[in-house]
Amino acid sequence: MEEPLAKVLAQMERDGVKVDMEQLRVFADGLRKELVQREAHIRELAGEPELNISSPKQVGDVLFDKLKLDPKAKKSGSKSQYSTDEATLVAIADRHPIVEEILEFRAVKKLLSTYIEPFPSYISPVDGRVHTTFNQALTATGRLSSSNPNLQNIPVRSERGKEIRKAFVPGTPDGLIVSADYSQIELRIMAHLSCDAHLTQAFRDGVDVHAATAAKIFGIPVEEVTREQRGMAKTANFGIMYGISSFGLAQRLHMSRSAAKELIDGYFASFPAIRSFIDDSIAFARENGYVETLFGRRRYLPDISARNATVRALAERNAVNAPIQGTSADIIKLAMIGVAARMKEAGLRSKMVLQIHDELLFDALPDEVPALQALVKDVMENVIRLSVPLTVECSAGINWLEAH
Amino acid sequence: MDKLFLIDGHALVFKMYYAFLRRPMVNSKGADMSILFGFTKYLLEMLEREKPTHVAVAFDPPGGTFRNQMYPEYKGTRPPTPQLVIEALEPLTELVQSMNIPVLCIPGFEADDVLGSAATQFAGDNLDVYMVTPDKDYGQLIGPHAFQLKPGKSGTDAELVTEASLCEKWGISEPVQVIDMLAICGDTADNVPGVKGVGEVGAAKLIAKYGSVENIYDHLSELTPRLQAQFEEARPHIDLSKALVTIKTDMDLPVSLEDMRFTGQFQPRLAELFNQYEFSSLRKYLAGHLTGTPSTNTPESVHGPAKNEGPCTVSPISVHGPALLADARKAGKVGLVPSGAQLILAVEGNVSQMPLQEAKTILEDASVAKYGVDLKKTANLLAAEGIALNGTWNDIQLMHYVLNPERSHELAALAQTYLGVSLEESAPATTGSLFDEAPEEEDSPRLREAAVMIPLGDRLRKNCPPSTTKWKSPWPKCWRRWNATA
Structure with a gap:
């Protein structure tokens, strides 16, 4: 998939994106x-x-x-x-x-x-x-990175950082920026890879997955989940994927270590499949020296049998994280190729301009926007059939901030 | 003066194990070659540098030694031997023996004992013995004609320990006193009990003053109360400690000095092993040293003419542009390397450097697959000239990235690993005789790069996981059409 993507990226590099x-x-x-x-x-x-x-x-x-x-x-x-x-x-x-x-x-x-x-x-x-340059052979996980300028690094999640997005504008005066973002793709992939019944069901039902997680952990109905509890579940959801320890969780949520440990235990009690997913991933890495994404992209982890516990722990976290991150990288790349192909087929003159995190950005002509949005959403959501649906949020605006 | 080099294989193996732990050398089949490669390279370099007249290598045998009989807890604190080390023993033995160097591995005795015996028995007025090992225990064996060579980080910074330097370092008068020193300070790594509370420096000072362990006990009252107590505590096991750290020198060795003579001639088997293990960068040590007919079991190499007997190098033939273009069209493939404002094209060992516009037709020909490094960059370069890069892209960098994202994708290294070919200068590229006018400034290194593109690409492709074939594109028709053009 990398080579067809290279062609797409070449085009994107040539096109560039307009900045105000x-x-x-x-x-x-x-x-x-x-x-x-x-x-x-x-x-x-x-x-x-x-x-x-x-x-x-x-x-x-x-x-x-x-x-x-x-x-x-x-x-x-x-x-x-x-x-x-x-x-x-x-x-x-x-x-x-x-x-x-x-x-x-x-x-x-x-x-x-x-x-x-x-x-x-x-x-x-x-x-x-x-005109940024997309590095296709740089990251260990399979994700794209960009340099000159490095767009992945812009702190767009912070309040201030968001303002920077305002400066990314369409190339034509009446054009629009269209943004298409995979919601929680990594969590969905983890649900699919671990075959966890509850998480999968939550995604299938289209409910708030963090609230549902909280409900399960605390043993209360979804409606009664407090904001705080939801936040805890959310941190736990992401933390587990990255191999967080009870120490890290305690720090993140400003709670005691024992409380964090309880939370993690509760988590795994409610989602046993995820526990086995983690254990299996680490075991696989130990036996084979690498881990794989859904598409066969490999990451070698020689440190998995290191004597030094810290080094080994990092490799173990990677054993869990690399298949997830790698698979989402694979999916986004495939989606990009698909989108480019379909855009060409439909004769659209709008352009795909950026790929950041889990998002695709387009510089669109106003009359093409509805068609573009429909096409992009269709491609991104259907590029692969997983046990959970992949949802994409797609909207348009006069600049990147508005579009998000 | 004859020189006998005795190599502590055990120590060297571990050195290599730890050196490569973070960055293992993996061959194209995914097997970890680090220890084998590191050991072999070190050995070859040393042989070249030091030119000994006699050489032998000793390994620790599997199973225990007499010291375990004496003291079951000997080396008890050691972690279990890493699997890679265990597995390396046999192949290493084979490699060393193929160099016509005897490998000594005697059940029940450590490498130390074997080398110690050899050093003692053979050192003499006509023969200097060098014991290659970082292990300080060997100090006891040093003599007027026996030295210790402690390997450094790379092959060059080895430390030579002589009788004089040893005694000066510890303040003792005879190397054999090292035994006493070690008996006192013990050895935590090997789990040899010594006198608790006394370390190397303390032990050295005591021995410098009293000469031997026995003498210390004779003069116990002269020591500080604390030391007295410690030595008293150690009295029951001090003899055992001394015995454990004493290296045997009286073993009957299965080889004679003559058996260890280093002829500098290697068996053809060594070349085969190098090919099998893909140690292409070590091949240069073979030149001129192989007896008998070298086997022609070379890996896929570039179809170049004039191959030297050394490492496989690339010798592309420069041909006239149109001829190459025709060949490429027929083969359906072409390798590309940009060179300044021009482009070098290659197919089947032939290369041709030409201005971009001349290559336009073939570059835009979708039926000809393109091989290169970072084709995206090349494509954008071409686009600036109004030329499209069509046809399937086979990008070396991307293929290797998929195989191993965290390794260097440098072309020279890949060519070495996957093709066994060196991109170094061998002979200048020969020109064909079809020229009317003189060729343009030729860019030799790039020409060689271009020549390996197609073979390297095909080889990498074979190793790549067929990832996208597992996946069914939801829009097959559109996909195919799109894939055919840029």
């Missing part, structure tokens, strides 16, 4: 203003009017020397400074408002410098569009 520079500029200006404000605020909180927030050394000194937020903090590293990385800061976030402010500041700064400021250099002077 003005929009980005406005956004960047807004961010810069925000940075200045935050900087002033942080300095105020620290009582250090000259503080350079970008200097980890200075920040460390303020947090641990001046404010003494962690008596156990020690200096390490070649420059002998306190560690001020995200993990460290998150851990002490509730001790002083300044920590949260610093984290926010950094987030904004990163957004600005890593993603927004370099953008203009990627815009082709010839057609005013951004």
